[in-house]
Amino acid sequence: METKTKKCSHCKKEIDAMATRCPHCQGKMYVWTKEKKIVAVILAVIVFMIFSSGLFSSDKTTTTTTQPPAKTISPEELAKWKITPAGKLCEKHPTWKKEDCDRLVDERIWIGMTYEMLIYLNGKPDSANPSNYGNGIKYQYCWHDNTPSCYYDTNNDGIIDSYN
Ligand SMILES: [Zn+2]
Structure with missing residues (x-):
């Protein structure tokens, strides 16, 4: 062998x-x-x-933050919602999102709402003044009878950035 x-x-x-x-x-x-x-x-x-896994490839951006899937509602649910006050409000204002209309109907206010939405809630403000505190013009809208009474649009984009 x-x-x-x-x-x-x-x-x-x-x-x-x-x-x-x-x-x-x-x-x-x-x-x-x-x-x-x-x-x-x-x-x-x-x-x-x-x-x-793309750890060494530069063209692939590794997204580690997983976004929750967007809430989707069925066409039946949407049809039902459309006849609610919030649904009717959104029909009148097509640029407003469903969640915006839901919140507005609840008479809620939030950072990120638009001036237009504020007018819907409170009517025309008692005062609307551009003010300059040294860091550019920001708009101040006040409703004397409301709390919070004054709202600010600091970058003039029609979106409320703060209130007090
Ligand atoms: Zn050897």
């Missing part, structure tokens, strides 16, 4: 294929054992996963 041989990587002499140490020069052989092969495959898989 013929025994398999390999060349010693150090002295180039023929040695047993399974030898881990060369009998001629005592040089250590690197042998691919089953275990080493498994480790190599695992490492290759890990490397592949890292690369395919």
Whole structure:
């Protein structure tokens, strides 16, 4: 029976294929054992996963923040909502969102609502003044009988940025 041989990587002499140490020069052989092969495959898989996850590719932006899916309502629900006061309000103001109309019907105020929405809630303001406190013009709308009474549009975009 013929025994398999390999060349010693150090002295180039023929040695047993399974030898881990060369009998001629005592040089250590690197042998691919089953275990080493498994480790190599695992490492290759890990490397592949890292690369395919886009960790090193610049064109893929890894978005770690998962946004909650937008609330969707069925056409039946929407039809029902359209005949509510909020639905009717939104029909009159197509640019307003459903949640805006819901809040307005509840007579709620919030940062980010528009001046137009405020007028809907409170009517025309008792005073609407541009004021400049040194950091640009900001609009102040006040309703004397309301609390909060004054609302501010600091960047003139028609959206309420603060109130007091
Ligand atoms: Zn050798």
